[in-house]
Amino acid sequence: MQEFGGKVALVTGAGSGIGEATARLLFAANAQVMLSDLNLAGVARYIDTLGSEAGSVAHDVSDETQWRRAVDLTVERFGRLDILVNCAGNGLFQSLLDADAAAFDAAVNVNQRGVFLGLKATTEALKATRGCIVNVASVAGLKASPGTFAYTATKFAVRGMTRSAALDLAPFGIRVNAVLPGPIDTPMFRATPIPGFREAIAQATALKRIGLPEEVAKAILFLASDDASYITGAELVVDGGLSA
Numbered sequence: 001m002q003e004f005g006g007k008v009a010l011v012t013g014a015g016s017g018i019g020e021a022t023a024r025l026l027f028a029a030n031a032q033v034m035l036s037d038l039n040l041a042g043v044a045r046y047i048d049t050l051g052s053e054a055g056s057v058a059h060d061v062s063d064e065t066q067w068r069r070a071v072d073l074t075v076e077r078f079g080r081l082d083i084l085v086n087c088a089g090n091g092l093f094q095s096l097l098d099a100d101a102a103a104f105d106a107a108v109n110v111n112q113r114g115v116f117l118g119l120k121a122t123t124e125a126l127k128a129t130r131g132c133i134v135n136v137a138s139v140a141g142l143k144a145s146p147g148t149f150a151y152t153a154t155k156f157a158v159r160g161m162t163r164s165a166a167l168d169l170a171p172f173g174i175r176v177n178a179v180l181p182g183p184i185d186t187p188m189f190r191a192t193p194i195p196g197f198r199e200a201i202a203q204a205t206a207l208k209r210i211g212l213p214e215e216v217a218k219a220i221l222f223l224a225s226d227d228a229s230y231i232t233g234a235e236l237v238v239d240g241g242l243s244a
């Protein structure tokens, strides 16, 4: 595992699923970690086990003012910011036929605007450390599936923002990459209402199983590590071969 001693990470969506696994692995690799989530109930389940090298902030990623506060609190608490993991996500799946404007806006506000605001809010702090950003997109951003209209649109957008930001931030030594998870066993995945979905998508992967949050977290840590020093604007697909 990579070593993150002396590095400070801000992880959104850290109260659940992939964000929680990422925060735990970063902490285990000696990073100082600020755990951000919409409400802190999920973070409260485990933050006490991490000790004083972890902090928390209640933070709606669709709100620009709350982003400024989250970044300020991180730098006040730990003195710097090296890594942003944009992991918070809205997994409301609806077809174009069912989606109304409010549901579309909710997906865009979290999955797309939330990533944009995170890129903006952390730029100055990351310039100071020549840090990096990992955005959590999805294989839904590679290929559409029925019944996921807004989610698919936002995940295609995350891929575009990742590439564009990588070009704009490279002059400052800031790398920006994305992971594209396939089916991962988290509360968001388990909430999918389609009967038989879990078994069907597991069989559609080459490896014939659902992935674990830790398997995505390890890819995030690689992209955030110095081992990925020449990687920017890239996408790492973590889907058990679903899209192969």
Ligand code: NAP
Residues within 6 Å of the ligand: 012, 013, 014, 015, 016, 017, 018, 019, 036, 037, 038, 039, 042, 059, 060, 061, 062, 087, 088, 089, 090, 091, 110, 136, 137, 138, 139, 140, 180, 181, 182, 183, 184, 185, 186, 187, 188, 189
């Ligand atoms: P999860 O377990 O539901 O975690 C998502 C977290 O984001 C939750 O803690 C949620 O808080 C938080 N969140 C939602 N809206 C937020 C907001 N406005 N501000 C701040 N935090 C907010 O889901 P997950 O599967 O780990 O998903 C993490 C990321 O992976 C998402 O971007 C998702 O799209 C992506 N992804 C997941 C899969 C999969 O199969 N699981 C596949 C591809 C991509 P609440 O619980 O309080 O709402």
